[in-house]
Amino acid sequence: MTTDVQSNNSRVEQFLTFQLAGEAYGVEILKVQEIRGWEAVRVIPNTPAFVKGVLNLRGSVVPIIDLRERFSLEHFDYSPKTVVIVLCVEHGANQFVMGIVADAVSDVLDINLEDIKKAPNFGSKIDTRYMRGMHVYKKKMIMLLDVDKLLNPDEVEGIESLV
């Protein structure tokens, strides 16, 4: 009986959802370190355009990545509502702290893992490697991102070499 309850609990995960060009995205809340307003960053030379630059986060230097540019969405001027979600990304045995720029954060949702649908295969047109899956909430679709895959430093570098 109790094991049943536990396994039920363990199948629910919390996701932080945010807005990006009118679409809803979600990341695992356990990966989120903090949410802060947008502030000017220091540009790193010769990096892909989606790497906005680095930020001083209480003494450590943290790169900030613009997801709109990363996903090739139309550019949007940063407003007071623009936020930076600071994430703790695991890559191998290492942990990296990185920030992503989002239009606005919306909500924290409890999502049952069973309700996460696998991302459909769009062929080569759309890269679904960084998708953990999709979830429908109040008739709106939320794309759940796999931040470890999306933000690992090799991947960021790899993209650049492809461009």
Place this chain on the structure above:
Amino acid sequence: MSIDMSQFHQVFFEECFEGLEAMESGLLTLDMGDIDSEIINTIFRGAHSIKGGSGTFGFTVVAEYTHIMETLLDEMRDGRRKVTQPAVDVLLGSVDCLREMLTAIQNEQNVNNASVEKHKTALEVVLNGGSVAEEPALPVEQEFTSEEVSFNDAPDVDEEESVELEEQGWKIAFCPYLDLLKTGNDPVRLFRELNELGELTTTVNIQDVPGFYELDPEECNISWDLKVVGDISGDEIREIFNWVEGDCEMEIQPLAKAVKLPPVVKKIDPEPTPVIIPNNPAPKSVEVKPKPVTETKKPDSQDSDNEAAKTTAKASSIRVDTDKIDTLINMVGEVVITQSMLGLVGENFSMDKVGQLKRGLAQLERHTRDLQQSVMNIRMLPISFVFSRFPRLVHDISSKLDKKIVLKLVGENTEVDKAVVELINDPLVHLIRNSLDHGIEMPADRVAAGKPETGTIELKAYHRGGHIVIEIIDDGRGLDKDKLLAKAIEKGLIEENNLLTEKQIFELIFMPGFSTAEQLTDISGRGVGMDVVRRNIQSLGGNIEIISELGKGTTIAIHLPLTLAILDGQSVAVGDETYIVPLVSIIESINITERMLNKVAGKGETFRLRNEYLPVIRMRSIFNVHSGNPTKSKEGVLVVVEGQGELCCLLVDELLGQQQVVIKSLEANYRRVEGVSGATILGDGSVALILDVPGLVRFSIR
């Protein structure tokens, strides 16, 4: 009661390794012709404290092993045994063996019993072999013994002796706790049993007995001093007191102790026993050992060598001179005073106090800088931490190669950052091995070349500018330019008709896959290559340079930054961006206008500085900076920098100011960026990138 001893283990191991190092260097400096007793004493002390420590922490294998070493050293110290080269070699072997044992214990692995046993046997052979011959000299040395022993910490020695040897009687201080009688023990019964062992004398101590009215008949207020005379072993006595162990304070001492130790030693020496004493622990240890044997590690000494190196690098504590800490505390005091002074000014501030405020702030700045310097100082270690292991390396390898080589150490006290100390070891070992193997010729060849038979390798460290320079100078055969060139062409590393400067030719040996040695030996030609050496040194922010003359010798100079945490920087503006140029690499800065630059072949730009044409790197274009006022680029500042021996100019918009910056790694959260060695945080909290000057030079050439 149980104190967690493991918290002291780290310190113990560190002390042991230090002791071993001291022993090793002592053994190496021993001159067979003229024995310096102080050196033997140092070696002895090293062995003694390792033995004491390992005993305390329960590493019996180590304690027993060291005991044999100590016995041998003790005899050498007393002059009862001659110091011979074979004996010294065996001792050196034992030092290695001990180091292996300790490393194994530290890493919680099994001790390699086979090699321990081998070394132990070797030690025992030396120990038993020599002693008979030296016996007649004994009476003369006796006075020595008494002096030496009292000079060394005697009590430690006593304890061992008293346990192992049966004395002629015992003195027991027996002080029962108040409730001894309540536990059903009767002292009288104990005394009766003691009396059966030997003649018992008791002295009663009644000074703690209270007055009649306070007296509780159920309490035991009396203590005794007991003396048993007879041939009794300590264990027999202890057995009697076994029952009251938790109910009393007790001290059991051999009677003879009052007579002081030296006579005891003298008395024992002439007997055949001393030979047995050192042997005694051996069979015991054999019994002990089978227990940990599950799977003996393969006795690959190379393997364990590497492990030893790894663990040293892993140890993360640091020993600091108390002087340095005192300075630090002093500085903190000053800062606190300044802070309270400023607090007072701020409490009811009015404009007429501005002068006072400024003075206070200036003081605070000065103190902060001093404080920072003393904190950085704590991380500084003398380079001797690295150098000290090389005499052994040279000793071992030169005897293996049948070469005669002396190693000269210069400037061992030069201080460098701890991180540098840890990382510079492997490259240095490689370079010294190279010098030993390829640099210095065989004695016969040296004589034929008109050079002294004994080759010299000098290891030198000194400060220059913000750098530490480490030089490895040998007077060997030097690098053969033609051979290097031929080899490089053969391997297809360079074009046949390439014209290279001398420097560039020497640089060839740093190319991967380049080796001119006709045959690989087991000393060099394996492990890290020269390319790895250079990469390691560059990763420390240093560079390496070779000066060589054929037939005369080779000098390899390594330049390293003093510290890896803080650097003096010049902040420069490029558009809206701020970059930090390390001050050490700046030669000068010049205000220029666009017209002063010359185009070469329509692309590259040069600047003529005192009859020298220097390449110009436009920071705006290399870093793709588009912000800022573009008209400003008509004029700017040229920062002349030196990177890897090449002069080069960086064109920036303006110079902002000098400051010390704390280096933050970009790689921690991102990755390496070309032309940037790190980042720092400016006074306003924003991030600024630190330029990697040699990297920029390379980057711009491509």
